Amino acid sequence: AQRVTQPEKLLSVFKGAPVELKCNYSYSGSPELFWYVQYSRQRLQLLLRHISRESIKGFTADLNKGETSFHLKKPFAQEEDSAMYYCALSGSARQLTFGSGTQLTVLP
Amino acid sequence: DTEVTQTPKHLVMGMTNKKSLKCEQHMGHRAMYWYKQKAKKPPELMFVYSYEKLSINESVPSRFSPECPNSSLLNLHLHALQPEDSALYLCASSQDGGGANTGELFFGEGSRLTVL
Numbered sequence: 001a002q003r004v005t006q007p008e009k010l011l012s013v014f015k016g017a018p019v020e021l022k023c024n025y026s027y028s029g030s031p032e033l034f035w036y037v038q039y040s041r042q043r044l045q046l047l048l049r050h051i052s053r054e055s056i057k058g059f060t061a062d063l064n065k066g067e068t069s070f071h072l073k074k075p076f077a078q079e080e081d082s083a084m085y086y087c088a089l090s091g092s093a094r095q096l097t098f099g100s101g102t103q104l105t106v107l108p
Numbered sequence: 109d110t111e112v113t114q115t116p117k118h119l120v121m122g123m124t125n126k127k128s129l130k131c132e133q134h135m136g137h138r139a140m141y142w143y144k145q146k147a148k149k150p151p152e153l154m155f156v157y158s159y160e161k162l163s164i165n166e167s168v169p170s171r172f173s174p175e176c177p178n179s180s181l182l183n184l185h186l187h188a189l190q191p192e193d194s195a196l197y198l199c200a201s202s203q204d205g206g207g208a209n210t211g212e213l214f215f216g217e218g219s220r221l222t223v224l
Contacts, residue, residue, distance in 0.1 A: 032211075036213075043216065043217045043218070044151070044198065044215040045214075045215065046212045046213070049212065086150055086151075090211075095153060095156070095164065096141075096153065096213060097153070098150035098151055098152075099150060100149070100150055101148075101149075101150050
């Protein structure tokens, strides 16, 4: 079975502050991890994936297999980063499992 | 065209009605998905089609019936639904290289269903 845990339902930070959205996973094989984002009134879209190892909109995420974590980080949050963020895992048989999501609010 | 298009955007139906949700993509993707999303909850996988064949059915009640007429289209036929089936139904597609991992999913905007 594959499972994704996002412990924070809500997260508020001030503009310019660092932000970290936590994600832990459970899967016995080699998973592929993703962060998806849903801005207000927009469709769910991919933010980044661990195999790309790239920074998108200033966000980065490192897969830590020892801690089974894939936390999303940004050094300086912007107001336009306010959105719902979902961590997701793809393991067996084309199943993409989402975590429960973290609603990020960046305050002015 | 790099979008997944879903119709209708909104649907209200009674418990005895029969209706269908439609999804279309022209990105050449060979995997298509139906997800159900309740308010303030993550999307939950319902069905996966790979190369037009149903590969995953997540124990969805038979009142939901998926159909994949061709590689660009995905339908979800609805019959005798219950009020608790009211939700946002999301369609998605992905390349599907044949491996276990899904790769990037491209989502539609969803069809918001209300069952009275």
